Each structure stands twice: as C-alpha cells, then as structure tokens.
Amino acid sequence: MGVVEELHELRERALTDISSAQDTSALSDVRVAYLGKKGSLTGVLRGLGSLSAQERPTVGKTSNEVRRALEAALDSRKSELEATELQERMDAGALDVTLPGRRRAQGHQHLIQRITREIVEVFVGLGYTVAEGPEVEMEYYNFTALNHTPHHPARSASDTFYVRDRSEGAVVSATGQSDVLLRTHTSPVQIRTMEENDPPIYIIAPGRVYRRDIADPSHLPMFTQVEGIVVDENITFGDLKGTLDHVVQAIFGEGRRTRFRPHFFPFTEPSAEVDVSCGICDGAGCRFCQGTGWLEILGCGMVDPNVFGHAGVDTDRFNGFAFGMGVERIAALKYGIPDLRMLVEGDMRFLRQF
Numbered sequence: 256m257g258v259v260e261e262l263h264e265l266r267e268r269a270l271t272d273i274s275s276a277q278d279t280s281a282l283s284d285v286r287v288a289y290l291g292k293k294g295s296l297t298g299v300l301r302g303l304g305s306l307s308a309q310e311r312p313t314v315g316k317t318s319n320e321v322r323r324a325l326e327a328a329l330d331s332r333k334s335e336l337e338a339t340e341l342q343e344r345m346d347a348g349a350l351d352v353t354l355p356g357r358r359r360a361q362g363h364q365h366l367i368q369r370i371t372r373e374i375v376e377v378f379v380g381l382g383y384t385v386a387e388g389p390e391v392e393m394e395y396y397n398f399t400a401l402n403h404t405p406h407h408p409a410r411s412a413s414d415t416f417y418v419r420d421r422s423e424g425a426v427v428s429a430t431g432q433s434d435v436l437l438r439t440h441t442s443p444v445q446i447r448t449m450e451e452n453d454p455p456i457y458i459i460a461p462g463r464v465y466r467r468d469i470a471d472p473s474h475l476p477m478f479t480q481v482e483g484i485v486v487d488e489n490i491t492f493g494d495l496k497g498t499l500d501h502v503v504q505a506i507f508g509e510g511r512r513t514r515f516r517p518h519f520f521p522f523t524e525p526s527a528e529v530d531v532s533c534g535i536c537d538g539a540g541c542r543f544c545q546g547t548g549w550l551e552i553l554g555c556g557m558v559d560p561n562v563f564g565h566a567g568v569d570t571d572r573f574n575g576f577a578f579g580m581g582v583e584r585i586a587a588l589k590y591g592i593p594d595l596r597m598l599v600e601g602d603m604r605f606l607r608q609f
C-alpha cells in the first residue's frame with residue numbers, strides 16, 4: 256500500500272475515532288494519538304525523507320490535507336462536546352426560581368439560658384448587678400458561712416458531690432467531709448460578694464449548681480439557679496415581698512398572684528417559700544397544680560445575722576434579704592414541661608419549640 260493510501264486510511268480511522276469520542280478528555284486523547292509528537296500522522300510524515308522526489312510533493316500535499324481535515328473535525332467535535340458538558344452541568348445544578356427557598360437551620364439560645372437571661376434582665380432593671388463565683392467551691396462558703404450546722408444533712412456525701420476526699424490528703428472539716436465540693440447553690444457567691452464589697456449591695460448570682468440527686472421528672476443532678484441578696488439600711492420584709500411580686504409578674508405575666516408561706520432555711524430568718532397562682536386554672540385548682548391552685552417557685556427570707564457575721568457585715572447598721580429560684584423549675588411551670596430531663600437531653604424536636 257502506498258503512502259497516500261495509508262494517509263487516506265489513517266484519516267478515515269481518525270474521523271471515526273473523533274466522532275465516537277464521548278467527552279472532551281477522550282477527544283483530547285484522540286488528538287494526541289494522531290497529531291501528537293508520537294502520533295500516527297506525525298509518524299508518516301517522519302518517513303517522508305525516504306520517499307522519491309517524485310512522490311514527495313503528493314504525499315506532502317495529502318498529509319497536509321489530512322492534518323487540516325483532522326484538526327477541523329477535532330475542533331468541531333470539541334465544540335459539540337463542550338456544549339453538551341455545559342448543558343449537563345447546568346442541568347445538574349439547575350435553579351428553579353419558582354421553588355420555595357430552603358430554610359437554613361438557625362441556632363438559638365437554649366430555653367434555660369434564655370429564661371436565666373430574662374430573670375437577670377428583670378433584676379438589672381431594678382438596679383441589681385450580676386455576680387459570679389466558682390462552681391467548685393470550699394465547704395466553708397457553701398455551708399458553714401451560710402449558717403448550716405456541722406451535721407446538717409445537706410453536707411452529707413449522699414447529698415453533695417465532694418471533689419477531694421480524705422485519701423487524697425484533703426483538709427477534713429468537723430463533719431468528716433473534705434473541704435472542696437461542687438456548690439449546691441449559688442449562695443456562696445453572696446458571701447464572697449459581701450466579703451469584698453461594702454453595703455449597699457444589690458446582686459444576683461445566676462449559675463449552675465450540683466446535687467447528688469438521681470435524675471427524674473422533677474430532679475436533675477445539675478441545674479441552674481438565680482439567687483440574690485440585698486444588704487442595705489432599713490430593709491424590711493415588705494421590700495422583699497414587693498421585689499418578688501414584681502419579678503414573678505415580669506416572668507409569668509401580669510395578673511399572676513404570689514403567696515408567701517413560712518418556711519425554714521439555715522441562712523434566712525424569717526424564711527418563706529413563695530408560690531405563684533396556677534396559670535392553667537388561675538387558682539381554682541387543677542391537675543397541673545395538684546388541685547392547690549398554687550405552684551411553688553422560690554425560697555426567700557431576711558438574711559440571718561449569723562450569715563452577716565461570717566461575711567463581716569455590721570448588723571447594727573445593715574440588714575437585708577435573700578432569695579433563690581431554680582430556673583429549670585420555672586421553665587417547666589411556665590411552659591408546662593412535664594419532665595425536667597427533657598431540658599438536658601438535647602432532643603432538637605423538643606428544644607426547637609422554644
């Protein structure tokens with residue numbers, strides 16, 4: 256077979272290969288196979304030198320024609336394939352502007368954090384400042400300075416998480432427990448604040464507290480408190496009552512009533528528990544309030560002079576009141592949450608509702 260026939264045959268093969276290339280990358284392989292440095296057409300041209308002077312012009316002319324034909328075919332197939340690929344990419348990422356938008360999930364504050372902030376804002380509006388203290392606390396600040404007797408049951412290792420025990424060389428207190436614990440209330444912050452500041456003092460202490468309770472519908476081993484203390488001249492129980500009435504209505508809504516019941520706390524005297532009228536039956540009595548018409552929401556009282564003594568406050572000149580509430584309980588009462596554990600389980604179907 257002569258070189259010219261060989262070229263014609265090469266052109267036919269190449270044109271078939273070009274038209275059957277299914278994408279631009281396969282087409283680029285075809286180009287290299289025929290027109291590249293080691294390609295078939297290049298190989299034929301390399302052999303030109305061995306041809307006779309008579310054959311050379313015809314072969315040269317034919318090979319140029321073949322090259323031009325292949326280049327034209329390659330270019331046209333390339334445009335075709337590029338158009339197809341562009342269409343495929345557009346189809347894959349197609350935008351239908353008539354479709355409703357996809358809402359991006361947006362984070363928000365946890366219900367407990369939000370209610371804590373709401374409570375804090377009510378007190379800040381009354382002129383209180385926010386105080387904070389350590390969650391790992393000395394037994395002295397958590398119990399002794401708050402007038403708990405040496406054998407008060409709350410001090411026992413079955414009620415309180417102790418961080419250091421005797422075997423680790425901890426200082427052992429009169430009660431036989433070590434002296435470092437996870438605070439069981441935020442009241443230690445009140446002692447620390449009174450130690451460092453002179454009256455008048457108007458503070459609230461929000462934060463996490465820990466008790467050795469098994470989690471059940473109404474108990475959590477870790478929960479959130481907002482406690483507060485006022486130290487000033489001529490403070491009366493009436494001031495306490497007026498303050499808490501205002502706060503309860505700010506949290507639960509206008510029209511909710513409060514009720515103060517005598518109670519006992521080691522750090523206040525007299526002490527009271529405060530109930531809010533049931534929001535479901537408005538005090539008539541229903542299942543939610545167990546037929547009483549009232550829901551217990553906080554504890555309070557006039558600060559015991561012994562507590563002022565530990566904190567170095569002049570009791571001849573100053574007195575005051577203190578109060579504390581559990582944020583999880585308030586959340587449960589406000590939103591009718593039947594089980595406190597739902598607040599810490601992290602189930603988004605529950606949390607998204609708030």
Ligand SMILES: [Zn+2]
Binds near residue numbers: 539545
């Ligand atoms: Zn009720």
